[in-house]
Amino acid sequence: MAGACGMGPPRRCRALSCANGTEFATPNGELDYEFFKTTVQPIFLKERPGHARCYGCHIASGRVFHLATLSPGLSDWTEEQSRQNFQSSSQLVVPGKPQSSRLLLHPLAPEAGGDAFHSGGRQFASQEDPDWTALGQWVRSAASPSSHAARIYLTNSAGNTVDVIESSTNQVVQVIRGIELPHGVTFSPDGNRVYISNESESILDVVDRESAKIVKKVALSGHPNNLTITKGGGRVLVGIREDPGSVDVIETKSLERTKTISVDGSVHKIFVTPDGKYAVSGSIENKAATVIDLKTEKAAWEVKFDRGVRPMTFESNQDGSTRRIFVQLSGLNGFAVVDFASRKEVARIVLPEHPGVFGSAEERLGTPSHGIGVAPDGKSLWVNSTIANAVFKYSLPELQLVGYCPLPTQQPANHAAIGAVPEWITFTPDVNASTIRTRERDPYL
Numbered sequence: 001m002a003g004a005c006g007m008g009p010p011r012r013c014r015a016l017s018c019a020n021g022t023e024f025a026t027p028n029g030e031l032d033y034e035f036f037k038t039t040v041q042p043i044f045l046k047e048r049p050g051h052a053r054c055y056g057c058h059i060a061s062g063r064v065f066h067l068a069t070l071s072p073g074l075s076d077w078t079e080e081q082s083r084q085n086f087q088s089s090s091q092l093v094v095p096g097k098p099q100s101s102r103l104l105l106h107p108l109a110p111e112a113g114g115d116a117f118h119s120g121g122r123q124f125a126s127q128e129d130p131d132w133t134a135l136g137q138w139v140r141s142a143a144s145p146s147s148h149a150a151r152i153y154l155t156n157s158a159g160n161t162v163d164v165i166e167s168s169t170n171q172v173v174q175v176i177r178g179i180e181l182p183h184g185v186t187f188s189p190d191g192n193r194v195y196i197s198n199e200s201e202s203i204l205d206v207v208d209r210e211s212a213k214i215v216k217k218v219a220l221s222g223h224p225n226n227l228t229i230t231k232g233g234g235r236v237l238v239g240i241r242e243d244p245g246s247v248d249v250i251e252t253k254s255l256e257r258t259k260t261i262s263v264d265g266s267v268h269k270i271f272v273t274p275d276g277k278y279a280v281s282g283s284i285e286n287k288a289a290t291v292i293d294l295k296t297e298k299a300a301w302e303v304k305f306d307r308g309v310r311p312m313t314f315e316s317n318q319d320g321s322t323r324r325i326f327v328q329l330s331g332l333n334g335f336a337v338v339d340f341a342s343r344k345e346v347a348r349i350v351l352p353e354h355p356g357v358f359g360s361a362e363e364r365l366g367t368p369s370h371g372i373g374v375a376p377d378g379k380s381l382w383v384n385s386t387i388a389n390a391v392f393k394y395s396l397p398e399l400q401l402v403g404y405c406p407l408p409t410q411q412p413a414n415h416a417a418i419g420a421v422p423e424w425i426t427f428t429p430d431v432n433a434s435t436i437r438t439r440e441r442d443p444y445l
């Protein structure tokens with residue numbers, strides 16, 4: 001579980017999200033054979049304009065980088081040969097580090113950072129060459145979880161920067177600049193791009209994660225709030241905080257806005273269900289949650305409440321489909337439970353007010369509970385409370401209170417201590433049940 005917004009100097013933040021660094025890393029730091037076979041290996045057979053194929057020279061015996069000779073009549077390697085090629089290629093890379101991998105540096109032009117000389121020529125003129133990028137992806141994906149600790153992207157909503165925090169050291173390791181009033185942040189599944197909604201210009205900023213440079217500004221249909229991305233990363237969905245209410249769809253391949261979906265009321269937040277089939281937008285003004293069918297890109301159904309809709313999170317059935325939505329509401333120190341199948345609110349859970357008594361000095365009683373998340377194993381629900389200055393844990397599916405984590409207080413000069421004002425909650429990609437368990441305390445009942 002990543003920390004709340006009270007880290008370091010008091011600074012109010014709206015979005016706290018983790019780059020899914022390990023989403024593109026195998027858990028044990030091993031190179032991925034399937035990716036090698038389907039994506040990397042074909043590069044060795046491919047003819048690049050003006051060059052002989054890698055295959056042409058590297059089947060010679062005695063080459064360190066040695067490729068198997070194709071069987072007569074076949075245009076691709078057999079399973080056994082692919083395994084041999086995988087072995088040979090693997091010994092020439094440093095898992096997780098393309099920039100230290102001989103397989104990548106030797107055939108790369110020196111001007112592009114490659115080795116000084118390769119008898120087989122400068123096969124890749126630049127690191128942007130798609131084949132070189134694919135090689136890099138294969139190597140990078142083998143980073144061990146420890147060398148790829150999660151980073152936290154903090155949109156400084158009252159400023160014009162996004163801080164990137166290394167979670168293992170709690171240090172700011174990068175700053176994304178040039179985005180005034182950044183609101184929501186999300187990532188491409190491969191972790192190469194960061195998408196940030198920009199309130200001052202009403203655009204979606206597309207940022208290259210490695211260099212922190214803005215690569216494109218996509219104009220939106222109105223003033224944005226939060227955003228999310230569809231499961232395969234094909235579409236970014238941005239909530240538009242303007243009447244009558246809409247969600248912009250930006251295709252990530254073309255980086256063009258392709259559609260504006262009408263929903264009930266100006267949108268504050270937007271989420272995608274874990275099965276990737278629906279998006280759900282929430283409106284504070286219209287007190288509504290609108291469920292959008294992502295196939296048709298149209299509103300399918302909605303739930304109305306008596307209070308503004310704040311953050312939401314989802315519980316899944318065994319088959320992955322959505323079972324319940326947990327919805328935080330304005331002025332409620334708790335959350336509503338919506339049954340997805342019957343499309344109705346079925347319960348409302350109120351949090352304990354202990355251990356702390358906060359929220360009024362901080363002027364946050366309009367959102368006493370903001371930030372809610374189902375743990376990746378689906379077995380618990382974690383809910384922020386500004387009033388209690390704590391995070392409560394409930395078991396799933398029972399919704400029984402299990403315990404809480406107290407949050408730190410802050411001591412502003414000439415004022416009484418204030419709470420941490422937890423506004424968001426997210427889970428680091430390497431979270432597991434034991435790390436959560438060690439932090440929890442007995443419930444205060």
Ligand code: HEC
Pocket residue numbers: 043044051052053054055056057058063064065066092102103104106107117118119120121123
């Ligand atoms: C024209 C023949 C030729 C082609 C084509 C060629 N290479 Fe080579 N490559 C060599 C020779 C000869 C060496 C050993 C001498 C040297 O290091 O330059 C070598 C060395 C290497 C090495 C260092 C390990 C070793 O076996 O010595 C790597 C890695 C490598 N090549 C990768 C590639 C890749 C990847 C391609 C295709 C994108 C490629 N080469 C295409 C001839 C070739």
